[in-house]
Structure formats: structure tokens, C-alpha cells
Amino acid sequence: MALEPRTRAETAEIRADLPPHFTAVPLRRRPAAHVERAPVYAIVGNPNSGKTTLFNALTGLRQKVGNYPGVTVEKKIGEVYSQHGRPMKIIDLPGAYSLAARSPDEAVTRDVLLGRRADTPQPDRLVCVVDATNLERNLYLVHQILDLGRPVIVVLNMMDLARRAGLEVGRERLEQQLGVPVIPAEAVHGKGLIELRLAMSRAELPLARHRWDVPAPIAPAVAELQASLVDDDGRPPLVARAEALLLLTDADSVRVAGSTPLSGRTATLLASWRERWQRHGTDWSGVLIQSRYEAINQLCSGVIRRTRAAGPSRSDRADAILVHSIWGWVCFAAIMAVLFFSIFTLAEYPMNWIDQQVAALGDWVKTVMARGDLRDLLTDGVLAGVGGIVVFLPQILILFFFVGLLESSGYMARAAFLMDRPMSKVGLHGKSFIPLLGSYACAIPGIMATRTIEDAKDRLVTILVAPLMSCSARLPVYLLMIATLLPGEAVPAATKVGLMLLMYALGTLGAFGFAWLFKRTLLASAPPLMILELPPYQPPRLREILRQMFERSWLFLKNAGTIILGISILLWFLTTYPKHPDPAATPDIQIAQSVAGRVGRLLEPAIEPLGFDWRIGIGLITSFAAREVFVSSMGVIFGVQAEADDTTPIRDALRRATWPDGAPLFTPLVCLGLMIYYVFAMQCMSTVAIVKRETNSWRWPLFQIAYLTGTAWVVCFVVHQVGRLAGF
Numbered sequence: 005m006a007l008e009p010r011t012r013a014e015t016a017e018i019r020a021d022l023p024p025h026f027t028a029v030p031l032r033r034r035p036a037a038h039v040e041r042a043p044v045y046a047i048v049g050n051p052n053s054g055k056t057t058l059f060n061a062l063t064g065l066r067q068k069v070g071n072y073p074g075v076t077v078e079k080k081i082g083e084v085y086s087q088h089g090r091p092m093k094i095i096d097l098p099g100a101y102s103l104a105a106r107s108p109d110e111a112v113t114r115d116v117l118l119g120r121r122a123d124t125p126q127p128d129r130l131v132c133v134v135d136a137t138n139l140e141r142n143l144y145l146v147h148q149i150l151d152l153g154r155p156v157i158v159v160l161n162m163m164d165l166a167r168r169a170g171l172e173v174g175r176e177r178l179e180q181q182l183g184v185p186v187i188p189a190e191a192v193h194g195k196g197l198i199e200l201r202l203a204m205s206r207a208e209l210p211l212a213r214h215r216w217d218v219p220a221p222i223a224p225a226v227a228e229l230q231a232s233l234v235d236d237d238g239r240p241p242l243v244a245r246a247e248a249l250l251l252l253t254d255a256d257s258v259r260v261a262g263s264t265p266l267s268g269r270t271a272t273l274l275a276s277w278r279e280r281w282q283r284h285g286t287d288w289s290g291v292l293i294q295s296r297y298e299a300i301n302q303l304c305s306g307v308i309r310r311t312r313a314a315g316p317s318r319s320d321r322a323d324a325i326l327v328h329s330i331w332g333w334v335c336f337a338a339i340m341a342v343l344f345f346s347i348f349t350l351a352e353y354p355m356n357w358i359d360q361q362v363a364a365l366g367d368w369v370k371t372v373m374a375r376g377d378l379r380d381l382l383t384d385g386v387l388a389g390v391g392g393i394v395v396f397l398p399q400i401l402i403l404f405f406f407v408g409l410l411e412s413s414g415y416m417a418r419a420a421f422l423m424d425r426p427m428s429k430v431g432l433h434g435k436s437f438i439p440l441l442g443s444y445a446c447a448i449p450g451i452m453a454t455r456t457i458e459d460a461k462d463r464l465v466t467i468l469v470a471p472l473m474s475c476s477a478r479l480p481v482y483l484l485m486i487a488t489l490l491p492g493e494a495v496p497a498a499t500k501v502g503l504m505l506l507m508y509a510l511g512t513l514g515a516f517g518f519a520w521l522f523k524r525t526l527l528a529s530a531p532p533l534m535i536l537e538l539p540p541y542q543p544p545r546l547r548e549i550l551r552q553m554f555e556r557s558w559l560f561l562k563n564a565g566t567i568i569l570g571i572s573i574l575l576w577f578l579t580t581y582p583k584h585p586d587p588a589a590t591p592d593i594q595i596a597q598s599v600a601g602r603v604g605r606l607l608e609p610a611i612e613p614l615g616f617d618w619r620i621g622i623g624l625i626t627s628f629a630a631r632e633v634f635v636s637s638m639g640v641i642f643g644v645q646a647e648a649d650d651t652t653p654i655r656d657a658l659r660r661a662t663w664p665d666g667a668p669l670f671t672p673l674v675c676l677g678l679m680i681y682y683v684f685a686m687q688c689m690s691t692v693a694i695v696k697r698e699t700n701s702w703r704w705p706l707f708q709i710a711y712l713t714g715t716a717w718v719v720c721f722v723v724h725q726v727g728r729l730a731g732f
């Protein structure tokens with residue numbers, strides 16, 4: 005729908021004869037709507053309405069889907085083929101309740117729709133996904149979208165749930181009322197896709213029939229601002245009107261990252277209207293919202309019919325227990341306990357198997373290759389490093405399986421709900437818990453998920469403490485230390501699980517403690533109110549979960565094959581060269597005078613008070629790239645030191661390691677100290693990068709490194725010194 009650019013004179017003319025109850029600057033279209041390029045579609049809708057499910061089904065892509073609001077926090081572009089085989093662009097957007105964005109993820113949606121983002125094509129047409137079980141609330145956004153004057157297709161999703169809830173949605177009536185195609189669908193079962201694709205392929209789409217007048221008291225202001233915006237950059241009048249409405253009623257909407265700022269004239273106009281309204285003391289956005297809801301009520305009349313009386317649903321009955329103030333916590337604890345037991349007990353068999361395969365491979369290399377540096381590089385560098393990590397794949401898989409279950413069933417939102425009370429004690433609300441819970445898997449998606457938090461300071465606090473949640477990269481470190489500390493089958497699994505739970509608890513407590521501290525000092529703001537939808541429980545989508553597990557393990561293996569491989573090889577060189585002049589020198593002497601040994605000993609004074617020697621110190625440095633590198637580094641360093649011809653599990657090598665005076669290095673106290681160090685220390689390059697991106701400055705990531713690593717040192721110091729005094 006190309007619009008004719010308007011000259012300044014024309015705009016002035018329009019402004020001159022604006023009716024007092026102005027609706028919109030009349031649309032003028034070019035005679036035949038020739039769209040040279042294929043149209044760009046955007047999928048919009050309320051959170052958790054099934055947009056990404058639909059996007060994936062249309063494009064064949066695999067964006068993350070989950071049964072809680074706020075899964076998608078960034079736009080994603082894909083391609084869908086029209087019925088005639090023409091490729092069309094389609095953009096999946098974060099869910100939003102309104103164009104008046106409250107949080108950074110909603111702002112992404114708003115800015116893409118209003119064409120404020122330079123990095124995204126402005127959508128020509130919109131697919132509005134509506135949750136049929138919640139029509140009225142969902143129509144609020146639809147109403148705003150229809151005002152943009154672009155062709156819209158409404159997808160009435162979740163029809164299965166609506167049916168089950170005893171709701172009959174009159175599609176035809178809604179279509180008639182709105183004047184745009186309305187397509188019933190069940191995105192998750194692939195129903196309605198063909199109809200949608202057909203509609204999307206149409207060369208012409210009708211524009212909305214509905215007419216909504218800007219409420220009289222604000223109409224003159226909107227009209228003036230609209231005209232000024234059209235003048236500024238010749239944007240479509242209706243988009244300008246939507247923009248004007250937002251600018252006038254939502255102070256936050258002025259700040260847009262990456263877009264051209266308002267022209268001086270528009271800004272002055274805006275300020276003068278705002279000031280005038282403020283003097284009158286009227287709630288203008290309230291007027292606007294009310295007016296819209298009245299219009300929606302009219303639209304909805306006769307569309308929804310209840311086929312039976314509404315009673316508590318199955319989800320409601322489950323929630324009576326799962327978010328109960330006592331039973332809810334019992335269930336939460338039970339779920340966590342099952343998770344950790346599975347990590348230890350189920351993973352053991354595949355883990356042993358991988359261990360054996362790695363060892364067998366090492367032995368095989370030793371039989372086919374002659375003794376020499378290259379063979380050592382392969383066995384002591386590559387295999388000891390990468391093999392030491394790959395062993396933990398089963399645990400990672402189990403962890404992600406559970407996280408997938410929680411996300412896909414809808415329990416995630418309940419966990420946030422339960423957590424609201426403890427979180428409010430530290431000044432955050434339950435919504436902050438979703439990013440934190442996600443950080444148990446990995447802090448990076450966790451930090452991205454903070455975009456759903458409205459308050460900028462709360463969001464920052466959540467970002468700052470997110471790395472304290474024990475992520476999957478710590479699993480290998482914990483497991484190795486627990487294996488070194490509590491060897492053999494004699495120790496019951498419960499003890500090991502208990503120790504691990506202790507580490508997770510320590511991290512979580514740390515996160516709460518620091519959040520409390522930051523909310524009281526650096527980033528104080530008013531205590532927030534949580535508004536979070538509890539979506540109905542859904543049967544977990546196993547295929548989806550398996551796919552995510554696969555993706556995650558692929559990432560893990562890729563890491564092992566690239567970063568960890570690289571660091572292991574480098575470390576092998578650093579520990580092997582320069583060679584000691586005496587070829588008969590013991591491995592201990594050799595490594596001590598290697599490059600790594602010399603660097604490590606420079607560092608030793610800083611970590612000796614923690615009970616760590618320079619070899620552990622090297623591990624601490626290399627694992628700044630990623631925490632699991634610590635395990636591979638230990639494999640290389642202590643593998644190099646082990647007798648040349650045997651391949652031992654790392655834990656045995658560690659248990660044999662000693663200080664120069666013969667005292668064991670990995671005492672229980674040191675193992676515990678190391679685990680604690682990794683609970684707190686900020687040892688992840690990727691997290692630093694993502695925090696830099698999300699906070700848009702180096703200040704916060706640097707602060708984060710300093711406070712987390714500082715805390716790690718102090719806590720380890722205290723534990724070690726107190727432990728020693730206590731005689732451990």
C-alpha cells in the first residue's frame with residue numbers, strides 16, 4: 005500500500021480544515037496498489053498467544069516456544085512462501101499487551117510496528133494472533149493495530165482451549181465487525197495454517213472497517229502532533245496518528261534507541277500539550293484506554309457465547325495445590341530434588357560409558373603412534389581436555405530436559421508466582437524470577453529474558469545477580485569436585501546431591517542477598533507490583549523439549565570442539581615448553597619451568613590464601629573463557645603431570661596431586677573452596693558480552709566482574725582460613 009508523499013502545503017491544507025472531532029487524515033492510495041516487492045508481514049499479539057508457534061509452523065524455523073508470557077524478547081525474521089511460491093518476509097515479535105510499551109521487549113514490538121527501527125523492514129501487513137480464550141483483553145492490542153491503517157489478518161488461535169473452556173467464538177460475526185479476515189486456528193496442531201497462508205498470499209487485503217474516534221478532549225492535540233509528524237518525515241498519516249497518541253499519553257515512548265529523534269518543532273508541540281494537560285490535572289491516557297475498551301465491548305457484543313457455565317478449570321484445580329502457600333513450596337522442593345537426583349543417578353551409566361570410550365581412544369592412540377610430542381599433544385592435550393568435558397553431556401541433557409518440562413508445561417509462571425513473596429523481601433517481584441530460573445540453565449538467555457521487566461532499575465539488578473544462579477557450565481566443575489571429594493560407590497548419592505544442592509542454594513542466596521543490597525543502595529526504586537498471567541497448564545511438548553535438548557547439547561559439543569579444544573591445545577603447549585634441558589626430569593619439574601608454570605607462580609600469592617596452588621590458578625584463568633574450561637584445564641595440567649603412559653580419570657589424577665612438600669593438594673577443604681569460588685566468580689566471557697549489549701555500556705559488566713570475583717575471593721578466603729583453624 006504505497007502512500008503518496010504529501011507536500012507541506014497539502015498538509016497545511018488538511019490541517020486547516022480539520023473537523024473539531026477529527027478522526028484521521030484521509031488516506032489516499034495510488035490508483036492500483038502495485039506492491040513491487042513481496043509484502044513484509046509481522047506477527048503481533050499478546051504474550052503467550054502462540055505467535056512463535058505460528059511463526060515456526062509457517063517458516064520451518066525453530067524459535068523458542070514456551071508456555072509462559074515473555075518467551076520471545078527479540079524480533080526474528082523468517083521467510084514464508086506464498087501460495088504462488090513467492091517468498092515473503094515475516095517477522096516474529098515479542099508479545100505485547102499494548103503499543104504503550106511497559107518493558108524493553110514490548111518496546112521492540114512497538115518500534116518495529118511504527119517503523120522506528122532502522123534495522124528492520126517496516127511491516128506492510130500484520131498477522132494479529134489472538135488468544136480465543138481471552139478475546140476481550142487480546143482485542144485491545146488488535147484495536148490499536150487496526151488504527152495503523154495497514155492490512156491485518158486476525159488469527160483466532162487456541163480454539164481448542166476455547167472449546168474446552170465452553171466458549172464459542174463467532175468468527176463470522178467478528179470478521180463482520182472488524183472488516184478484516186479472521187482465521188480460526190490451533191497453531192500447535194497446525195490447524196488453520198493453510199487458510200492463513202492463503203489469506204497472506206492475497207494481493208489485496210481489505211482494510212479494517214471499524215472506525216474509532218480519538219476521544220474528543222485529546223483530539224485537537226493528536227491532530228496537531230500528527231500533522232507535524234507527517235510533515236517531519238512524510239510517514240503514513242495513520243502511523244503518525246498512532247505515534248502521536250503514544251507520544252501524548254505515554255511519556256516513555258519518546259525515548260527510542262536507534263531512531264531519529266523528534267524534530268524540534270514536534271518536540272515543542274508535544275511539550276506544550278503535555279504541560280497544558282498537566283495543569284488541568286486530567287488523566288489523558290486513562291481517557292484513551294477507557295474509550296478503547298468501550299469500542300471493544302461493542303465489537304465483542306454477540307461474538308462470544310458460553311455453552312456452559314464457567315467453573316474452575318483443571319488448571320485452577322491444579323493451582324490450588326501448586327501455588328498454595330505451603331503445598332506449593334513442598335511441590336517446588338520435590339521437583340528440584342527429583343531434578344538433582346536424576347542428574348546424579350541417571351547420568352552415571354552414559355557417563356561411565358563415555359569415560360570408557362575416551363580412555364579407549366587414548367589407549368588406541370598410544371598403540372598406533374610412536375612416543376613423542378605429537379602423541380602427547382593428542383592424548384594429554386586434546387583427549388584429556390575435550391574428553392574431560394564431553395563426559396558431562398548426559399548431565400547437561402538431563403538438566404535441559406527438566407528446564408524444558410518446566411517451561412513447556414506452564415509451571416515456570418507458577419514458580420514466579422510462588423517466588424513473588426520472597427522476591428519482594430529483596431525489593432524485586434516474581435517476574436524477575438523467570439530470568440533467574442532460566443539462568444540455572446544458562447545466564448545468557450536469562451539475561452535476555454530480563455527484557456520483560458518494566459522497571460529499568462529492577463531489570464539492571466536482575467541482570468547483575470543473574471550469573472549467581474548456578475548455570476549448566478558449573479555442573480562439570482561441581483561434579484568433578486564432588487567426585488574428587490567423595491570418591492567411590494561407598495558414599496550414598498544423597499550426600500552428593502546434598503552437596504550439590506548446597507552449591508545451588510548458596511548461589512541463589514547470594515543472588516537474593518546482592519539484589520537486596522543493590523536495591524537499597526545503587527539502584528533503589530519503588531517496590532514494584534507484579535502482573536503476571538498464569539497460562540493454563542499444557543501437556544509438555546516432548547518433541548519441542550527434545551529439540552531444545554539437542555540444540556543445547558550441540559552447542560555444548562561445539563564449544564568442546566572449538567573453544568575448549570583450542571584452549572586445551574594452547575595449554576598443552578604452555579605446559580610442555582620450554583622443555584627442561586634434562587629429558588629425564590620428572591613431569592613435576594618439567595611443568596614447573598614451562599611458560600604456564602612461570603605465569604602460574606606469579607599468580608600464586610593471590611590465591612594461596614584460598615588454598616589453591618598455581619596449577620589451579622591456571623585453571624581459574626583459562627576458565628574465564630567459560631567455566632567448564634576449568635575441568636579440561638585440570639585434565640591437561642594434571643594429565644601432563646601423570647605418568648606418561650596411563651590414562652586416568654581426572655578425579656584420580658587430582659586426588660594424587662600434591663604440594664611440593666608432599667601434602668595433598670585437593671583436600672576436602674580445597675575442593676569445597678573451589679566449588680564455592682565457582683558459585684560466585686564471574687567466569688564467562690559470553691555473559692560479559694551480553695551484559696555489555698543489554699546495558700549498553702561497559703560500566704555494568706565491569707562492575708559485575710569486580711563484585712562477583714571479589715566476593716568469590718573473600719568467601720573462599722574465609723571458608724579456607726576458618727576451615728583450617730577448625731582443623732580440616
Ligand SMILES: Nc1nc2c(ncn2[C@@H]2O[C@H](COP(=O)(O)OP(=O)(O)OP(=O)(O)O)[C@@H](O)[C@H]2O)c(=O)[nH]1
Pocket residue numbers: 049050051052053054055056057058068069070071072073074075076077097098099100161162163164165189190191192193412542545
Ligand atoms: N492448546 C494450544 N496451545 C497452543 C496453541 N498455540 C500455541 N500453543 C501453546 O501456547 C504456548 C505459547 O506459545 P508461543 O508460541 O511461545 O507464544 P508466543 O505468543 O510466541 O509467546 P511470547 O513469545 O511469550 O509472546 C506454548 O506452550 C504453545 O505450545 C494452540 O492453538 N492450542
Ligand SMILES: [Mg+2]
Pocket residue numbers: 055056057068069075076097098099
Ligand atoms: Mg514468542
